[in-house]
Amino acid sequence: RHALKVFSTKLKENFLVLVCDLPGDTGSGPSSRNASVERGGERQSDTSDSETTDIRRINQQPFNREGRYDPNRFRLHFEKEGKEEVEKRKKLAREKVLQQVSDKELEVDINDIYPSEKGLGFPRRPSWNYEMTRESLLRKEEKSYRDYLDDLHSRNPPGSLSHFEHNLETWRQLWRVLEMSDVILLIVDIRHPVLQFPPDLYHYITGELQKHVVLVLNKADLCPPPLVIAWKHYMASQFPHLEIVCFTSHRGQPYSTVLQKKRMRRKADWSQAGGPLDILKSCQEITSGRVDLSSWEQKIQRDAVSERLDGERTDEGAESVLVEHQSDSALEMSSPSQELYKDGVLTLGCIGFPNVGKSSVINSLVGRKVVSVSRTPGHTKYFQTYYLTPTVKLCDCPGLVFPSRVNKQLQILAGIYPVSQLQEPYSSVGYLCERTPFLSILKLKHPSLQENERNQESEEPSWTAWDVCEAWAERRGYKTAKAARNDVYRAANSLLRLAIDGRLCLCLRPPGYSCLREHWENHPDLPEIMALQGRATEEEGTAERDDEEDGESSTEPEEERDRDADDDEDGDGDDEDEGFGHPRRSDDKPSGFTVNMYNVLRENECE
Numbered sequence: 001r002h003a004l005k006v007f008s009t010k011l012k013e014n015f016l017v018l019v020c021d022l023p024g025d026t027g028s029g030p031s032s033r034n035a036s037v038e039r040g041g042e043r044q045s046d047t048s049d050s051e052t053t054d055i056r057r058i059n060q061q062p063f064n065r066e067g068r069y070d071p072n073r074f075r076l077h078f079e080k081e082g083k084e085e086v087e088k089r090k091k092l093a094r095e096k097v098l099q100q101v102s103d104k105e106l107e108v109d110i111n112d113i114y115p116s117e118k119g120l121g122f123p124r125r126p127s128w129n130y131e132m133t134r135e136s137l138l139r140k141e142e143k144s145y146r147d148y149l150d151d152l153h154s155r156n157p158p159g160s161l162s163h164f165e166h167n168l169e170t171w172r173q174l175w176r177v178l179e180m181s182d183v184i185l186l187i188v189d190i191r192h193p194v195l196q197f198p199p200d201l202y203h204y205i206t207g208e209l210q211k212h213v214v215l216v217l218n219k220a221d222l223c224p225p226p227l228v229i230a231w232k233h234y235m236a237s238q239f240p241h242l243e244i245v246c247f248t249s250h251r252g253q254p255y256s257t258v259l260q261k262k263r264m265r266r267k268a269d270w271s272q273a274g275g276p277l278d279i280l281k282s283c284q285e286i287t288s289g290r291v292d293l294s295s296w297e298q299k300i301q302r303d304a305v306s307e308r309l310d311g312e313r314t315d316e317g318a319e320s321v322l323v324e325h326q327s328d329s330a331l332e333m334s335s336p337s338q339e340l341y342k343d344g345v346l347t348l349g350c351i352g353f354p355n356v357g358k359s360s361v362i363n364s365l366v367g368r369k370v371v372s373v374s375r376t377p378g379h380t381k382y383f384q385t386y387y388l389t390p391t392v393k394l395c396d397c398p399g400l401v402f403p404s405r406v407n408k409q410l411q412i413l414a415g416i417y418p419v420s421q422l423q424e425p426y427s428s429v430g431y432l433c434e435r436t437p438f439l440s441i442l443k444l445k446h447p448s449l450q451e452n453e454r455n456q457e458s459e460e461p462s463w464t465a466w467d468v469c470e471a472w473a474e475r476r477g478y479k480t481a482k483a484a485r486n487d488v489y490r491a492a493n494s495l496l497r498l499a500i501d502g503r504l505c506l507c508l509r510p511p512g513y514s515c516l517r518e519h520w521e522n523h524p525d526l527p528e529i530m531a532l533q534g535r536a537t538e539e540e541g542t543a544e545r546d547d548e549e550d551g552e553s554s555t556e557p558e559e560e561r562d563r564d565a566d567d568d569e570d571g572d573g574d575d576e577d578e579g580f581g582h583p584r585r586s587d588d589k590p591s592g593f594t595v596n597m598y599n600v601l602r603e604n605e606c607e
């Protein structure tokens with residue numbers, strides 16, 4: 001920490017920016033996160049003072065090749081589901097015939113996800129003073145947290161709440177980030193922003209804390225531009241104090257195919273992101289001259305220039321950014337900063353659900369890869385601060401799942417749960433299939449049909465979620481090890497991953513979207529959104545570049561792949577010729593909208 005302080009001071013004086021790892025930060029010090037692990041008495045726990053036997057810990061701490069504990073993984077703690085409920089859902093997935101839902105059902109009102117009368121807040125830090133001992137403060141926090149849970153459960157009958165974070169330590173990190181930040185970047189996935197925007201958090205920040213929230217509508221590349229605009233307007237109408245920014249870290253990418261997924265990982269280029277300048281503009285608006293943000297603006301410009309010159313940024317040319325790793329002791333007896341923009345520095349806090357792309361946003365802002373990126377929810381490293389420039393600091397927070405009334409199947413499709421650890425993936429597959437034209441995209445053959453019946457003109461049999469998984473297993477050749485039967489569990493996992501990655505894309509819509517469709521499809525902001533997505537130019541150039549890259553091997557670090565136990569490398573990588581289109585529903589006719597987003601991936605790409 002001493003070394004870091006020295007660097008921090010130099011940083012301010014000379015604009016010397018360094019990447020710095022704490023030498024002793026292997027978890028052996030008494031105040032490190034590993035100390036928490038030791039305190040917890042279990043090597044693999046990230047501690048929850050509020051743990052009960054009803055908690056399921058998700059994301060087993062992985063061991064790397066040498067079998068060492070990885071301190072950077074933060075585990076989600078969700079309430080265990082009853083065996084009975086899981087079995088019931090499995091049965092339903094085998095029996096219920098899938099029916100396409102109406103477009104109206106894709107429209108989601110935020111008040112249905114977070115009804116105000118259900119007390120769906122988040123746990124607050126209880127008051128404290130310097131007279132209290134550390135132990136008494138911790139006890140008070142635990143009690144307050146238990147009271148919060150009791151209240152929540154008294155207002156919401158069993159089974160009605162979504163999965164949500166039960167690890168008090170994660171909430172403590174949120175408190176700390178809220179305390180030390182001047183402006184909060186609340187990051188959501190544009191495909192379903194209302195699932196990941198807890199109104200209580202917004203009201204707390206803008207009301208009680210009197211701070212600003214910048215809503216980052218991330219992964220804008222996965223959503224048709226009219227829908228991006230419609231969501232932006234909806235959120236602005238519901239939450240008038242928000243600054244709203246659209247963002248993508250995968251700018252100019254065609255809708256991904258299985259092959260493309262690997263390329264995106266290999267070619268992660270953070271300066272390609274669309275949106276950093278808009279975040280800066282929002283912050284300029286908010287700070288209105290109280291912080292000198294010119295160094296940030298220059299950094300963004302330099303990043304853009306170096307990208308144009310080099311095509312690819314190298315570590316040598318790129319600016320490095322100092323990273324300060326906060327220990328858990330930093331979460332304790334600290335006083336909330338009352339003073340905004342202390343020492344002329346703007347502190348931005350990054351908050352969001354798991355998998356919304358927080359790390360990718362941070363990487364894009366920082367300009368080089370300092371945070372590992374993972375598809376596995378809950379992967380963000382523990383509390384870290386990035387000194388972006390002498391006057392701009394970024395604070396990271398682990399992925400947080402707030403309680404809501406969203407249905408669990410949808411929640412899983414929104415990527416909050418490590419798919420490989422799902423007890424029952426089939427009902428989520430059913431939910432997905434009822435909302436996407438899965439048959440035409442996946443080109444499945446019903447398991448009840450014999451090979452010779454394939455092309456016969458018989459009536460299409462009805463499908464259950466189980467049938468879909470079975471047919472997908474058949475198509476991909478997923479077999480169980482013992483009996484060489486179709487591996488439906490693996491198939492279900494694979495389908496869910498396609499959805500989470502946006503390759504079998506389910507986008508929710510704001511209320512009234514269908515009625516106003518034409519309005520959004522002719523909106524004057526469309527060119528702006530398309531430019532952000534990097535789609536204003538034709539995809540041809542990208543395709544050429546893709547071809548050149550064939551056969552290159554991934555440069556993703558080995559450990560990174562090891563850590564992603566959730567990845568289905570072999571499964572997904574097998575069929576490099578396969579791709580899955582942005583689903584086109586019956587009414588997806590872009591009237592008057594000249595660039596057809598849905599044509600970007602044609603259905604026959606699957607063949």
Ligand SMILES: Nc1nc2c(ncn2[C@@H]2O[C@H](COP(=O)(O)OP(=O)(O)OP(=O)(O)O)[C@@H](O)[C@H]2O)c(=O)[nH]1
Pocket residue numbers: 218219220221222247248249250352353354355356357358359360361372373374375376377378379380381398399400501502
């Ligand atoms: N298509 C698309 N995918 C993205 C974008 N940003 C992130 N992703 C993908 O989303 C997944 C999650 O990204 P992360 O940046 O690791 O998300 P996170 O919010 O930090 O996740 P946690 O560590 O779980 O909290 C990864 O597979 C990313 O490649 C984006 O702008 N567009």
